[in-house]
Amino acid sequence: MDLRLSDEQIRLQRLARDFAMREMKPVVAELDKLSDPNEVQKRFPWNVIKEGSKVGLRTAALPREYGGAGIGILTHLLMLEELCQADSGFATHFHQAWKMAKLLVQKCSKEQREHFLPKFKDDDTALLAVGITEPDSGCDTLMPYDEPDGGVRTTAVRDGDGWVINGTKHFIACASVAKLFFVATRTDRTVGVTKGLTTFLIEKGTPGFRIGRIHDKMGNRLMMNAELIFENCRVPDFNRVSEVGRGLQFLASFGARHVPTTGAFGLALARAAFEYVVEYTKSRVQGGKPIIEHTTVALRLGEMAAQIEAARAVCLQAAWMADQPDYDARHGILASIFASDVGPKICDMALQIMGGYGYMRDYPIEKIMRDALMCYHIDGTSDVHRIKIGEMLRGVARTGYIAE
Numbered sequence: 001m002d003l004r005l006s007d008e009q010i011r012l013q014r015l016a017r018d019f020a021m022r023e024m025k026p027v028v029a030e031l032d033k034l035s036d037p038n039e040v041q042k043r044f045p046w047n048v049i050k051e052g053s054k055v056g057l058r059t060a061a062l063p064r065e066y067g068g069a070g071i072g073i074l075t076h077l078l079m080l081e082e083l084c085q086a087d088s089g090f091a092t093h094f095h096q097a098w099k100m101a102k103l104l105v106q107k108c109s110k111e112q113r114e115h116f117l118p119k120f121k122d123d124d125t126a127l128l129a130v131g132i133t134e135p136d137s138g139c140d141t142l143m144p145y146d147e148p149d150g151g152v153r154t155t156a157v158r159d160g161d162g163w164v165i166n167g168t169k170h171f172i173a174c175a176s177v178a179k180l181f182f183v184a185t186r187t188d189r190t191v192g193v194t195k196g197l198t199t200f201l202i203e204k205g206t207p208g209f210r211i212g213r214i215h216d217k218m219g220n221r222l223m224m225n226a227e228l229i230f231e232n233c234r235v236p237d238f239n240r241v242s243e244v245g246r247g248l249q250f251l252a253s254f255g256a257r258h259v260p261t262t263g264a265f266g267l268a269l270a271r272a273a274f275e276y277v278v279e280y281t282k283s284r285v286q287g288g289k290p291i292i293e294h295t296t297v298a299l300r301l302g303e304m305a306a307q308i309e310a311a312r313a314v315c316l317q318a319a320w321m322a323d324q325p326d327y328d329a330r331h332g333i334l335a336s337i338f339a340s341d342v343g344p345k346i347c348d349m350a351l352q353i354m355g356g357y358g359y360m361r362d363y364p365i366e367k368i369m370r371d372a373l374m375c376y377h378i379d380g381t382s383d384v385h386r387i388k389i390g391e392m393l394r395g396v397a398r399t400g401y402i403a404e
C-alpha cells in the first residue's frame with residue numbers, strides 16, 4: 001500500500017478546499033437555517049453548482065477523454081472531506097455526481113452513453129441521483145433480504161417496446177434538483193431482490209414522473225432529499241441500463257466500491273467540529289486561563305485527535321484498496337462503521353467542551369452535530385454494515401449493494 005498523494009491528488013484536494021471556503025461557506029449557513037425545505041428549494045444556490053462546473057468539480061469523475069479528471073475513490077474521499085468542511089449536505093451533490101457519472105460511463109451501453117452523457121457533461125446544472133429506498137423498503141434491498149416479499153416495490157412492467165413504471169421512492173439525496181435518476185424497479189415479484197430488480201435511467205420531465213415531498217430533515221438541509229413518484233411513467237427499453245433481473249448487481253457495481261466514501265462524511269464532520277473547538281478552547285477563559293490548559297479539556301482534545309486520526313487512516317486505506325482491482329468489500333464496510341461512529345462522537349465531545357455555548361445556534365457545533373447524525377443512516381445504516389461484517393466472519397457471502 002502506498003498512501004503518498006500524487007501532485008494531481010494534492011491539486012484536486014486544494015481545489016475542493018478553496019471551493020468549499022470561497023463559494024460554499026458564504027451561502028450555506030443562512031440556507032441551513034430556513035425552516036421550510038421548499039424555501040431552500042426556491043433559494044437553492046445554483047450559482048455555486050455552476051461555479052463547481054466551471055472549475056471542473058461537478059464532472060471530476062468523468063475520464064479525461066470526456067473532459068473530467070478521472071478521479072478514483074481515494075481522490076473522491078479527499079475532495080469530499082474538503083467540501084464537507086463547508087457543508088456536507090451541499091457537498092453531496094458533487095459526491096453523487098462523482099459516483100453516478102462513473103455508472104454512466106462504465107456501466108451503460110455505448111448508445112446510452114452517447115445519448116445521456118452530453119446531458120450531464122454539457123449542462124452546468126445537471127445533477128444526478130439514485131433511487132433505491134422506498135417507504136416500505138429500506139435495509140431490505142441493501143442487506144439484501146432476498147425473499148419475494150422484501151425489497152423494492154416500485155414496479156416496471158413490460159408494455160410493447162417499453163416499460164411502465166409505478167411506485168414511490170423516498171429519502172433520495174439531491175432528488176429535488178437532479179436531472180437524471182438511476183431507479184431500481186421490481187420486474188419480477190416471484191423472486192427476491194437479487195433476481196427481481198431492474199435499473200432504469202430516467203430523465204426529469206419524463207411524463208408520469210414527478211418529484212413529491214421534499215423531506216424536512218434535522219440536518220444536511222441542503223441535500224434536497226425528496227420523493228420520486230412514478231404514475232404510469234412510460235420509458236422505452238433504451239432507458240433500461242441493467243439486464244432484466246440484475247438491477248441490484250448493476251447498482252452494487254459502484255455502490256460497494258464507494259462504501260469508503262460513506263465513511264468520509266463521519267471523518268469530515270469530526271474534523272470540522274474538532275478544528276473549531278480547538279480554536280475555541282484557546283480563547284475561552286475560565287478558572288483564570290484558556291480552557292485548553294485545563295487537564296480535563298486537554299484529555300478530551302487528545303482523545304478526539306486520536307479518534308480522528310484513526311478514522312482518517314482506516315478511510316484512506318479502504319479508499320486506496322477500493323482503487324485496486326482486487327478490492328475486498330470488508331475494508332470499506334469497516335471504515336464506514338468506524339468513521340460513521342467517530343463523526344457524532346467527536347461532535348458530542350465538542351459540545352461538552354464548549355459548555356452551553358456549544359448548544360447555541362450562534363456557534364457551528366450545533367449544525368455539525370445535526371449533520372453528523374446522518375452518518376448512522378446512509379447506505380443501509382451502520383448496524384447493517386456491522387451485521388454484514390458478522391456474516392462475513394461466519395462465512396456467509398450475502399452480496400448486494402454494500403458488498404458486490
Ligand SMILES: Cc1cc2nc3c(=O)[nH]c(=O)nc-3n(C[C@H](O)[C@H](O)[C@H](O)COP(=O)(O)OP(=O)(O)OC[C@H]3O[C@@H](n4cnc5c(N)ncnc54)[C@H](O)[C@@H]3O)c2cc1C
Pocket residue numbers: 130131132133137138139140142143145170171172173174220223225374377378379380381382383384387
Ligand atoms: C440523509 C440520507 C440520505 C439518503 N440518500 C439516499 C439516496 O440517495 N438514495 C436512496 O435510495 N436512499 C437514500 N437514503 C435512504 C437510506 O439508504 C435508508 O434510510 C437506509 O437504507 C435505511 O433504511 P430505512 O430508513 O428504511 O430503515 P429500516 O430498513 O426501516 O431499518 C430500521 C432499523 O432496523 C434495522 N434493520 C433493518 N433490517 C434489518 C435486518 N435484516 N437485520 C437487523 N436489523 C435490521 C436497521 O439497522 C435500523 O436500525 C438516504 C437516507 C438518509 C437519512
